[in-house]
Amino acid sequence: MLIGGLQKTSLIDFPKRIAAIVFTHGCNFRCPYCHNPELVSAGPEALDENYVFDFLKTRKGKLNGVVVTGGEPCLQKDLVDFLKEIKNFGFEIKLDTNGSEFNMLDKIIGENLVDYVAMDIKAPLEKYESVVGTNVNIQNIEKSINLIMTSGVEYEFRTTVTRELLTVDDFFDIGQMIRGANKYFLQKFLFSKVLDESFKTASSFDDEEFKECVQILKSYEIKEVNVR
Secondary structure (H helix, E strand, O other): OOEEEEEEEEOOOOOOOOEEEEEEOOOOOOOOOOOOHHHOOOOOOOEOHHHHHHHHHHOEOOEOEEEEEOOOHHHOOOHHHHHHHHHHOOOEEEEEEOOOOHHHHHHHHHOOOOOEEEEEOOOOHHHHHHHHOOOOOHHHHHHHHHHHHHOOOEEEEEEEEOOOOOOOOHHHHHHHHOOOOOEEEEEEOOOOOOOOHHHHHOOOOOHHHHHHHHHHHHOOOOOEEEEO
């Protein structure tokens, strides 16, 4: 595992759990607004797995969850074994993913290694490659959405919204992609760090535009739609 960092406590990243966060190196997307640009490249291993495991052993009874995020965790060849070890410590696991690595996601869910999946929906399918800045296997995105929605695992979908990349009308297509989903979040772009320096001046929708997006999405029978 290429582990880029460990946040020892979070109260907000894993719903209803107190969790640690493990950050993995490497991502196959190049989203210009990425707020973890230092993790995009598959750099040298910053943390040894055993450091993470030793820490988690000391947090039994104090933490009840571990978030594995990135980068894109499903690019990690050792991910299954890593998640099994965390499970052996008795923690619940939340996985953050872009859904591009369907086979790995299918294996993880099939082996009951995750309790919550958060998948980023980057854009309508026809705009995916322009938004993420690279070639995309669109079928994998569609298969991952279907897998997550039918898995029985708790999940959410989410989209980071920048006016430079998305329009209000795009959410008709996104609604169709995840029709009937349980939970969907529109995430306001807030500048902190970015992969593309030109996005330092990027902006998100205003409140009225977000309200319009919420109404559009609710028309696709999505049970819970919120802005955060």
